[in-house]
Amino acid sequence: MTDYAAIIHQVGSIYQWLDGRLAALAPACRACGNCCDFEAYGHRLYVTTPELLYFKHFTGPGIKPMPSGVCPYQADRQCTVYPYRFSGCRIFNCHTDAAVQNELCEEALRRLKALCPAFDIAYEYLYLKDALNLLSQNKLHLP
Numbered sequence: 003m004t005d006y007a008a009i010i011h012q013v014g015s016i017y018q019w020l021d022g023r024l025a026a027l028a029p030a031c032r033a034c035g036n037c038c039d040f041e042a043y044g045h046r047l048y049v050t051t052p053e054l055l056y057f058k059h060f061t062g063p064g065i066k067p068m069p070s071g072v073c074p075y076q077a078d079r080q081c082t083v084y085p086y087r088f089s090g091c092r093i094f095n096c097h098t099d100a101a102v103q104n105e106l107c108e109e110a111l112r113r114l115k116a117l118c119p120a121f122d123i124a125y126e127y128l129y130l131k132d133a134l135n136l137l138s139q140n141k142l143h144l145p
């Protein structure tokens with residue numbers, strides 16, 4: 003049986019590690035919300051299975067679909083799920099060097115991916131829009 007509580011704890015620890023690295027690196031984001039309008043901004047965000055489990059645990063079970071290019075969790079240009087946002091949301095910063103972001107992204111993904119065999123869950127790496135649409139229609143199986 004999947005140790006659900008342990009996965010949630012492990013994802014939280016990865017986010018804590020990531021937030022610590024980002025605090026030391028990145029100039030403050032102005033929280034203008036532009037980059038959460040993916041199509042207008044020309045930005046893509048991918049999410050992993052352990053992150054979706056964590057996200058659903060804290061924000062679900064009614065996951066919102068994403069019919070447009072704008073994240074449905076943005077309201078009045080602000081993130082309404084800020085403490086539970088994905089690693090890609092945390093890492094992307096329009097003021098930070100892309101190579102630094104790529105390096106952090108790779109390490110975060112390596113850590114998130116490693117949770118899957120450790121907890122015997124399938125690893126998925128999905129475009130945010132696809133993940134939210136599938137989850138909202140119960141077409142994506144999460145343990």
Ligand code: SF4
Pocket residue numbers: 037038047073074075076080081082083084087088091
């Ligand atoms: S979860 Fe929050 S930070 Fe991430 S894309 Fe949606 S609104 Fe933006």
Ligand code: SF4
Pocket residue numbers: 031032033034035036037038094095096097
């Ligand atoms: S990273 Fe840049 S574009 Fe995105 S919310 Fe922050 S200031 Fe705005």
